[in-house]
Amino acid sequence: MTDPTIDFSMVLASAVHDMKNSLGMLLNSLDELRNEHEHTLAGSNKFNMLQYEAERMHNDLVQLLGIYRLGEDNLSAHIDEHFVPDFLADHLARHTPLLEGLGIEYSIAADDINGFFDEDLLTGVLNNTINNAIRYTKSRIRLTAREQDGYLVIGVEDDGNGYPESMQHTGTLSFKALDFQSGSTSLGLFFASSVARLHSEGNRSGSIKLHNGGALDGGVFEIWLP
Amino acid sequence: MNQSDRKDAVNPFGKLHFLIVDDFENFRLSMRQMLRSCGADKIELVGHATPAIQYCTYNHVDVVLCDFNLGEGKNGQHILEELRHKKLLKRSALFLMVTAETSKEMVMGAREYQPDAYLTKPINRAMLEKRLGSLIGQRNALLPITREIDQENYPEAISQCLQAIPKQPRYKTWLMKTLGELYFIVGDMAHAQKVYDDVLNQRELSWASLGRCKVLLANRNFDQAVEGLKTLIERHPDYMEAYDLLAEGLEKQGKPVQAQQVLQKAAEHSPNALLRHKHLAELAGANQDIDTASQAWRQTVSLGTYSIHDNADHYLSLAQSLSDLSEGDLEEEGTERAAEALNVLSKMEKRFSDDETISLKSRIVQSRVHSGQGRQREAEKILASVENDIKELEEMPADLGLDYAKTLFRTGREPQAKELLGKLAARYDDNADVLQKIESLLDEPVGFRQKLEARGFNRDGIKAFEAGNLEEAVSAFDRALSIVPDHAALNLNLVQVLMKQFEQQPGNRALLTTCQQRLERLNHLPEQHRQYRRYQALIRKIKGLTA
Numbered sequence: 106m107t108d109p110t111i112d113f114s115m116v117l118a119s120a121v122h123d124m125k126n127s128l129g130m131l132l133n134s135l136d137e138l139r140n141e142h143e144h145t146l147a148g149s150n151k152f153n154m155l156q157y158e159a160e161r162m163h164n165d166l167v168q169l170l171g172i173y174r175l176g177e178d179n180l181s182a183h184i185d186e187h188f189v190p191d192f193l194a195d196h197l198a199r200h201t202p203l204l205e206g207l208g209i210e211y212s213i214a215a216d217d218i219n220g221f222f223d224e225d226l227l228t229g230v231l232n233n234t235i236n237n238a239i240r241y242t243k244s245r246i247r248l249t250a251r252e253q254d255g256y257l258v259i260g261v262e263d264d265g266n267g268y269p270e271s272m273q274h275t276g277t278l279s280f281k282a283l284d285f286q287s288g289s290t291s292l293g294l295f296f297a298s299s300v301a302r303l304h305s306e307g308n309r310s311g312s313i314k315l316h317n318g319g320a321l322d323g324g325v326f327e328i329w330l331p
Numbered sequence: 332m333n334q335s336d337r338k339d340a341v342n343p344f345g346k347l348h349f350l351i352v353d354d355f356e357n358f359r360l361s362m363r364q365m366l367r368s369c370g371a372d373k374i375e376l377v378g379h380a381t382p383a384i385q386y387c388t389y390n391h392v393d394v395v396l397c398d399f400n401l402g403e404g405k406n407g408q409h410i411l412e413e414l415r416h417k418k419l420l421k422r423s424a425l426f427l428m429v430t431a432e433t434s435k436e437m438v439m440g441a442r443e444y445q446p447d448a449y450l451t452k453p454i455n456r457a458m459l460e461k462r463l464g465s466l467i468g469q470r471n472a473l474l475p476i477t478r479e480i481d482q483e484n485y486p487e488a489i490s491q492c493l494q495a496i497p498k499q500p501r502y503k504t505w506l507m508k509t510l511g512e513l514y515f516i517v518g519d520m521a522h523a524q525k526v527y528d529d530v531l532n533q534r535e536l537s538w539a540s541l542g543r544c545k546v547l548l549a550n551r552n553f554d555q556a557v558e559g560l561k562t563l564i565e566r567h568p569d570y571m572e573a574y575d576l577l578a579e580g581l582e583k584q585g586k587p588v589q590a591q592q593v594l595q596k597a598a599e600h601s602p603n604a605l606l607r608h609k610h611l612a613e614l615a616g617a618n619q620d621i622d623t624a625s626q627a628w629r630q631t632v633s634l635g636t637y638s639i640h641d642n643a644d645h646y647l648s649l650a651q652s653l654s655d656l657s658e659g660d661l662e663e664e665g666t667e668r669a670a671e672a673l674n675v676l677s678k679m680e681k682r683f684s685d686d687e688t689i690s691l692k693s694r695i696v697q698s699r700v701h702s703g704q705g706r707q708r709e710a711e712k713i714l715a716s717v718e719n720d721i722k723e724l725e726e727m728p729a730d731l732g733l734d735y736a737k738t739l740f741r742t743g744r745e746p747q748a749k750e751l752l753g754k755l756a757a758r759y760d761d762n763a764d765v766l767q768k769i770e771s772l773l774d775e776p777v778g779f780r781q782k783l784e785a786r787g788f789n790r791d792g793i794k795a796f797e798a799g800n801l802e803e804a805v806s807a808f809d810r811a812l813s814i815v816p817d818h819a820a821l822n823l824n825l826v827q828v829l830m831k832q833f834e835q836q837p838g839n840r841a842l843l844t845t846c847q848q849r850l851e852r853l854n855h856l857p858e859q860h861r862q863y864r865r866y867q868a869l870i871r872k873i874k875g876l877t878a
Contacts (some may be wrong), residue, residue: 131454
């Protein structure tokens with residue numbers, strides 16, 4: 106039985122919105138807890154896990170909302186000029202308590218360049234990618250930014266085992282590429298790839314690249330923006 | 332690592348005054364804790380809008396960290412608008428909106444003032460230090476410019492901007508945006524345009540496109556501006572400022588109906604901008620779309636509850652449009668609207684009781700509402716009290732006088748209404764806007780439904796005349812004139828058709844007699860009336876024919 110008056114995706118979107126805000130409050134409390142009980146919690150695996158998973162859910166929900174708006178044709182890129190090193194440092198800061206808790210070293214290697222992009226959309230991509238790198242890295246994470254072939258290239262590198270052969274690719278992902286059977290839905294990559302595509306200049310548009318190697322000899326995620 | 336972010340030897344947080352606004356005590360305390368550990372020292376905490384505004388009135392504040400959602404009452408956006416509008420915050424002061432939402436949903440609501448940055452919850456210390464640190468760095472670097480802007484020394488601000496552009500590539504966007512705005516403010520459109528063109532040559536950025544269209548509008552290049560804004564909206568359907576500007580451009584092109592449609596679309600996208608609803612209401616009213624106008628006034632009034640832009644005129648306009656809609660409609664909808672109008676007026680009297688003329692303005696509309704519902708006794712009673720108070724007025728404001736005349740017409744006091752309008756026209760003979768309103772009221776002293784009906788007949792008449800069908804034209808103009816017998820343009824339209832008929836039937840002198848009667852109706856037409864020259868020309872023509 107179906108009730109035609111129920112717009113399920115709308116219901117889902119507002120529920121997601123609510124959950125996202127709730128998780129935001131929860132993450133806030135976790136940060137406060139960590140500050141108040143610095144000595145006992147700093148090295149606690151359970152606490153770090155709690156924060157990591159909450160962070161991951163929060164990112165997923167942010168992306169889900171983004172993709173919903175994409176489907177509604179309600180998402181457009183508000184491109185402005187930003188000083189890239191500041192942008193990366195601002196966003197890495199959000200993750201430093203967890204990174205320090207997990208004993209992961211982090212660094213930024215960014216040229217002093219300005220880039221053109223939508224700050225909010227890129228924030229979503231960056232949070233998700235950093236979160237992902239935290240999951241797969243052994244001990245180090247590195248954010249990079251450079252200009253290459255007329256594109257702004259922002260990268261997130263780790264020293265983990267790298268991406269499996271099947272995931273390494275270049276270009277854009279289509280919605281059909283999402284595989285809900287395998288457990289790893291690549292929702293984050295789909296979102297990143299959609300955000301990249303929303304950034305266009307003339308007849309060039311953005312894309313993502315996944316490969317292995319980099320300065321840390323692990324996984325390398327790159328988003329190329331014209 | 333890039334070296335430019337190293338902390339200054341002097342702690343940048345220590346010298347500044349912070350204000351934290353949040354309704355949750357826990358959040359206020361944890362924010363203070365975080366700020367202190369960043370090196371801040373002068374921190375004030377408040378839980379609501381009123382103490383926040385109070386504090387900024389009497390104290391110097393450099394950085395406001397304000398939660399958007401403050402429970403009942405004013406929200407963060409209301410506070411921002413009030414602080415900036417009353418100039419309680421310097422241009423150099425930072426206003427940060429703290430929200431649980433992604434920023435865009437909120438940006439869409441705002442029309443004039445936007446915060447310097449959004450901080451999205453969850454916020455941790457490291458994030459706050461980085462973000463606030465770079466904003467403070469930017470504030471300090473741009474201080475020589477913002478200081479001049481605060482003192483309205485725009486030429487100096489411009490030259491400071493020009494000096495900073497090569498030195499501060501990090502703040503290029505801010506500098507170019509500000510430079511464009513400053514050139515616009517001082518009226519140097521050529522340089523403003525050059526700033527936007529320079530940016531656009533490098534990259535298609537929406538703020539620069541908007542700025543360019545603003546310059547085009549100011550230079551009266553309406554077509555180009557409208558075209559540019561349409562393209563901009565196509566690319567960025569959620570860029571609300573572009574809709575506002577497009578509506579303005581369409582109005583200037585003389586397309587008020589299209590302008591209204593654009594604003595209606597924008598109001599759907601962003602239901603929270605009071606000034607946008609107000610603009611829509613005014614446009615719809617001018618377009619005689621009273622349904623849309625009353626709906627938009629209703630929104631304007633409701634959004635005004637906590638807004639610095641709240642104004643008694645919004646209530647009055649809502650009541651006036653409801654009065655128009657309910658006039659002569661004794662069905663359920665009509666009586667409901669009449670009741671709503673009276674309710675709105677009573678709220679207005681309470682909310683704006685400081686205004687001495689508010690009760691008078693209210694009663695003028697009340698009387699009309701009662702009269703439109705067939706309650707003549709109430710209408711007369713209120714009108715009697717109005718007449719008394721009007722006599723005591725030293726000088727009658729134009730709007731009040733016009734509205735009073737409208738009520739006099741509706742309650743069957745035509746000679747009194749005309750006399751009043753005559754006096755007003757003499758007093759405001761240098762105010763084209765008021766004169767035009769007086770003319771319109773004299774032409775069409777009837778309810779808006781009859782007005783629309785008469786205008787419809789007028790259009791039919793013109794169409795028939797253009798098609799060469801004179802009989803039909805005469806009968807259409809006659810029907811229109813039976814509704815608004817004193818309408819100047821309509822009378823002259825009829826005279827013109829009758830004269831054309833006379834050319835075809837030179838023996839029919841009765842046509843000329845009708846013409847003379849029609850022209851006599853207009854013998855009080857004042858010289859400054861838009862139809863005066865046409866009237867004079869037709870009189871001469873008739874004289875020639877009857878001599």
